[in-house]
Amino acid sequence: MADRLTADFKAEPYWWEAAPLGEVAGGALAPAYDAVVVGAGYTGLRAALVLARAGRSVAVLDKERPGFGASRRNAGFLGRTLKKSYIDLKAATGAARASAIYRDLMAAYETTMAFIAEEGIACHAVRCGRFIAATSAGHYALLQRELAGMQADLGLPYAMVPRARQREEMASDLYHGGAVIPDLGALHPGLYHRGLMERALAAGVAIFGRCEVTKVERRGGLLLITTAMGRTQARDVVVATNGYTPKSL
Structure with a gap:
């Protein structure tokens, strides 16, 4: 396949040039949130922004760096x-x-x-x-x-x-x-995603990259969320992973 590619071929999406993927500030998960959103693409970030501006404590959890998936890999x-x-x-x-x-x-x-x-x-x-x-x-x-x-x-x-x-x-x-x-x-998919990220963070949303959610189970009136960074709980969970949604969710 290499002989079919131009010398300046890049595996990364073009949109990342103007809006490179970044690491979100680290830290530990809080013991509980009002809402947890799984997936830091357009849908997840927009949902988190709406919830945060309504006064809810919100965490967004993504398996990869936020924006790694389809939201920054489409035609715009x-x-x-x-x-x-x-x-x-x-x-x-x-x-x-x-x-x-x-x-x-x-x-x-x-x-x-x-x-x-x-x-x-x-x-x-x-x-x-x-x-x-x-x-x-x-x-x-x-x-x-x-x-x-x-x-x-x-x-x-x-x-x-x-x-x-x-x-x-x-x-x-x-x-x-x-x-x-x-x-x-x-x-521009990359710039739009970056704009959503900036506004979600400014609204107080906690965003965690490299924090895969492996299980969501109901415990009484709350939902227990198991992740690569430990456990947290929430009253509501929004699954915003579309084609990346695992069978476990």
Whole structure:
């Protein structure tokens, strides 16, 4: 594989150049917190920030250095899509349920953009729009059907770009046209994560890296959390590890 890589290849994500991973100040776990959050990515840090600003004592525990995982290893797209398309979701769950789920996605997108602006997080967040290229004529037709349904049900904007006008969006003739979604956005994943970390720490959140959670068990009215740094307990536990979630949790 080495012969396929350029001489300046780096294994670390590009986003880490502007926002290097750092070690969080050490120290021991407190005997108890109001809430413990497992995972120091976007979801975990945002949850911890909300809890801390509401007056709760909060610890965030991560197996790696905070930001080591997916939050700083993505393309920086801001959107409102799921693994399952809107058409497929309607078929699987019904129109009302699919619409409700996608409206939650719409609200999450707007909430994130508003949060970044209100907090003044300098992470190059912008509503730049997105061109989705069709890999075949069939894909173009599927895109048109999907987006037309979302516009009819949810009011979401889009514009189809036929192959003859494709170069208005990209310098390539490889694809079969595509679709422009004008209000989608992008940000710098590393800078956004760093901004969340800074605000969580300022709000009093205790963040522990290299502190893997191996077990969460209920003891009376509390939850006992076993970690690589010892045990603590909390009234509530938020598991925010997504694809990194072990079977033990």
